[in-house]
Amino acid sequence: MGSPRVVVGMSGGVDSSVTAALLKEQGYQVIGMTLRLWSEEHLGLDNRCCTTDAVGDARSIAGQLQIPHYTVDAKQIFHETVVSAFIEGYQKGITPNPCLTCNRHIRWGFMYQRARALGADYMATGHYARLRENRNGKVQLLKGVDPDKDQSYVLYMLSQDDLRHTLLPLGDYTKYEVRKMAEEFQLPAAHRPDSQDLCFLGGDDYRDFLLRNQPTVHHPGPILDTEGEKLGEHQGLAFFTIGQRKGLGISPPRPHYVLGKDPERNALLVGTRDELGQSSLQARDVHWVSGSAPEAPLKAEIKIRYTAPAREGVVTPQPDQKAKVQFPEPLRDITPGQAAVFYQGEICLGGGIIQGTSP
Amino acid sequence: MSDVYLDHAATTPVDEKVLKAMQPYFGDIFGNPSSVHTFGQRADAALQKARRSMAGTFGCQPKEVIFTSCGSESDNLALRGAALAARDQGKGNHILISGVEHHAVTHTAQQLERLFGFDLECIPVDRYGGVNPDSVAERIRPDTILVSIIHANNEIGTLNPISEISTLCRERDVLIHTDAVQGAAHFPLKMDDLKVDMLSIGAHKFYGPKGVGALYVREGTPLIPVQTGGSQEFGKRAATENLPLIVGMAKALQMVHEEADQRLKNTQKLRDRVISNVLGAIPDSTLTGHPERRLPNHASFAFQGLDGNLLVSALDVEGFACSSGSACKTGNPEPSSVLLSMGFDRGWAKGSLRVTVGKDTHQKDVDVFLDVLPVVVKRLRELT
Numbered sequence: 001m002g003s004p005r006v007v008v009g010m011s012g013g014v015d016s017s018v019t020a021a022l023l024k025e026q027g028y029q030v031i032g033m034t035l036r037l038w039s040e041e042h043l044g045l046d047n048r049c050c051t052t053d054a055v056g057d058a059r060s061i062a063g064q065l066q067i068p069h070y071t072v073d074a075k076q077i078f079h080e081t082v083v084s085a086f087i088e089g090y091q092k093g094i095t096p097n098p099c100l101t102c103n104r105h106i107r108w109g110f111m112y113q114r115a116r117a118l119g120a121d122y123m124a125t126g127h128y129a130r131l132r133e134n135r136n137g138k139v140q141l142l143k144g145v146d147p148d149k150d151q152s153y154v155l156y157m158l159s160q161d162d163l164r165h166t167l168l169p170l171g172d173y174t175k176y177e178v179r180k181m182a183e184e185f186q187l188p189a190a191h192r193p194d195s196q197d198l199c200f201l202g203g204d205d206y207r208d209f210l211l212r213n214q215p216t217v218h219h220p221g222p223i224l225d226t227e228g229e230k231l232g233e234h235q236g237l238a239f240f241t242i243g244q245r246k247g248l249g250i251s252p253p254r255p256h257y258v259l260g261k262d263p264e265r266n267a268l269l270v271g272t273r274d275e276l277g278q279s280s281l282q283a284r285d286v287h288w289v290s291g292s293a294p295e296a297p298l299k300a301e302i303k304i305r306y307t308a309p310a311r312e313g314v315v316t317p318q319p320d321q322k323a324k325v326q327f328p329e330p331l332r333d334i335t336p337g338q339a340a341v342f343y344q345g346e347i348c349l350g351g352g353i354i355q356g357t358s359p
Numbered sequence: 360m361s362d363v364y365l366d367h368a369a370t371t372p373v374d375e376k377v378l379k380a381m382q383p384y385f386g387d388i389f390g391n392p393s394s395v396h397t398f399g400q401r402a403d404a405a406l407q408k409a410r411r412s413m414a415g416t417f418g419c420q421p422k423e424v425i426f427t428s429c430g431s432e433s434d435n436l437a438l439r440g441a442a443l444a445a446r447d448q449g450k451g452n453h454i455l456i457s458g459v460e461h462h463a464v465t466h467t468a469q470q471l472e473r474l475f476g477f478d479l480e481c482i483p484v485d486r487y488g489g490v491n492p493d494s495v496a497e498r499i500r501p502d503t504i505l506v507s508i509i510h511a512n513n514e515i516g517t518l519n520p521i522s523e524i525s526t527l528c529r530e531r532d533v534l535i536h537t538d539a540v541q542g543a544a545h546f547p548l549k550m551d552d553l554k555v556d557m558l559s560i561g562a563h564k565f566y567g568p569k570g571v572g573a574l575y576v577r578e579g580t581p582l583i584p585v586q587t588g589g590s591q592e593f594g595k596r597a598a599t600e601n602l603p604l605i606v607g608m609a610k611a612l613q614m615v616h617e618e619a620d621q622r623l624k625n626t627q628k629l630r631d632r633v634i635s636n637v638l639g640a641i642p643d644s645t646l647t648g649h650p651e652r653r654l655p656n657h658a659s660f661a662f663q664g665l666d667g668n669l670l671v672s673a674l675d676v677e678g679f680a681c682s683s684g685s686a687c688k689t690g691n692p693e694p695s696s697v698l699l700s701m702g703f704d705r706g707w708a709k710g711s712l713r714v715t716v717g718k719d720t721h722q723k724d725v726d727v728f729l730d731v732l733p734v735v736v737k738r739l740r741e742l743t
């Protein structure tokens with residue numbers, strides 16, 4: 001007793017295993033927890049985050065580290081929040097990012113509650129991001145030191161209360177170092193490859209997933225160019241994303257790109273490479289990590305996708321948790337439904353969901 | 360993380376005397392009881408001694424004791440062996456089991472139904488999870504070949520009136536099996552009292568080793584071996600006998616019979632303390648299973664709106680090992696089917712807790728547990 005109690009979300013993978021091992025070494029009273037998430041079990045597909053194997057792996061790694069481990073079922077709430085929002089988003093013509101919903105509602109919601117129920121002072125995950133308390137007692141969210149692995153993008157929505165009860169020990173290390181540590185701790189997951197696709201797709205294509213789970217996404221409509229001329233037909237707006245070139249099925253003299261979607265007319269808007277690009281975006285549900293929006297517009301670096309490099313721009317806070325972001329040059333892949341996350345240097349200031357764009 | 364073990368219905372630690380009794384058979388006395396030579400003869404002597412000892416405690420003949428690998432195997436052998444023997448002899452097709460059997464019985468019976476076309480019928484239970492003998496009698500038909508009723512349910516502890524049920528089965532010339540894996544750990548069971556044709560036990564529930572069990576099979580009961588091969592166990596179960604574990608089981612069973620009164624007194628006192636304290640201290644709680652006709656070490660509850668799985672995890676973190684009918688290591692939140700069949704709704708059936716004390720459980724540990732449990736329940740109710 002005495003030492004702080006921390007619940008570590010364990011997936012059986014290398015990052016969360018090293019997280020647990022590090023915290024144990026630092027003297028915390030560590031408890032492992034694995035969530036069972038939803039997947040299309042009837043197809044024999046496992047949720048990648050928690051295949052039966054992965055749950056077993058997590059349990060055996062916890063055994064090896066001599067920490068207790070519990071599996072908690074989160075299938076229903078995961079489906080009700082994350083999966084349905086994913087499907088609905090595509091139906092509405094946006095490109096949702098389910099990892100954001102998951103972190104908000106599942107990890108720092110459902111799981112955090114359960115960690116508290118186990119009497120934990122903290123919850124820890126294997127995300128590559130750092131936390132630092134500044135002089136005013138606020139917790140800052142910082143990029144992870146490994147520029148290739150930084151995951152602060154998917155954590156921008158955490159509140160001060162969340163952050164105060166969160167530990168992210170991997171933010172101080174590179175992935176290479178984490179793999180080395182996994183070897184030193186003799187964790188079996190040391191060599192397991194990282195996976196990028198969405199956990200509940202079970203390796204399947206998202207389009208097939210949508211067709212199975214929401215057949216109405218198959219909804220043919222016109223492909224229009226910027227003049228309003230019909231160039232062809234698409235099979236459903238959900239199957240396209242901004243900036244996409246392949247798979248349009250039109251063969252005009254020059255290649256065409258997806259510029260946008262018009263859900264009202266069920267039209268896919270395409271144009272040439274020169275026409276692609278927007279220099280400002282509107283964000284909704286904007287969250288500021290400090291807990292309050294800045295008073296004036298501010299210069300920042302903005303990431304418009306998890307994998308996009310940060311670009312300089314000006315963020316203007318607006319009422320009703322909105323913000324406008326202005327870039328000096330048009331960007332080609334601003335995608336409604338993804339997050340725009342604001343940085344100043346290594347500090348993540350906050351972010352919001354991209355709602356719309358303008359030239 | 361727990362230090363205090365309150366899950367004796369799941370399994371028990373091996374008693375030191377049992378461990379000592381087994382040791383020679385991991386060492387010098389290693390022979391195969393079927394061998395001709397003296398190594399084999401010495402092993403065979405120990406095997407027969409263990410069988411006689413078990414028969415003595417049960418009040419049956421040695422050849423009526425069939426050694427198996429566990430309680431589950433005993434249930435499998437009883438159901439599959441008797442059903443296939445009936446099929447072989449061209450007898451009827453109808454099998455009756457209760458709604459609160461262990462999976463070792465239900466899954467075996469369901470497989471017999473699915474793969475072999477037996478006609479399986481489930482006998483409903485009362486609100487305590489008990490089987491009324493009249494419900495059995497009503498359902499027996501001319502083509503009924505086997506009735507299997509659990510002696511004491513593992514999840515809710517309710518005891519069934521087995522001798523009444525076996526009497527009415529005998530009157531109707533129907534085989535009766537009982538899964539006594541839980542009950543045999545507490546009561547000095549006598550086959551003459553129970554009057555069943557087959558009875559399953561497993562040693563690890565009564566301070567014996569894991570990996571060994573037995574099936575009592577009344578002489579003359581038709582049974583087809585499930586595991587075929589050599590002619591061990593009177594042709595009812597092939598395999599070189601697991602002598603050390605068999606010796607350990609015989610010793611452990613003998614101790615149940617010798618110490619039954621003492622153990623019963625100790626555990627029952629603690630059980631009743633748990634029951635009255637929990638019901639008094641925790642709102643929206645109820646005892647599951649019968650208030651009196653229950654296993655002497657077994658207290659089980661349902662808490663409205665609680666996740667039993669999470670409760671067991673939280674108690675473990677606080678140092679107490681208990682279990683929940685709905686909980687398993689995979690975190691499956693399905694409500695307990697036993698509680699559902701007793702008429703609990705899902706809101707209650709998910710929030711079950713089982714506390715089973717042992718012969719060496721200390722009252723002071725139970726008292727600390729009784730202080731902690733209401734706090735944990737309150738915390739969970741506030742947070743989830």
Ligand SMILES: Cc1ncc(COP(=O)(O)O)c(C=O)c1O
Nearest residue numbers: 429430431461463513540541561
């Ligand atoms: C009533 C009952 N039957 C059967 C079994 C199965 O016993 P074993 O685990 O020894 O196979 C158990 C134990 O879990 C039980 O409680």
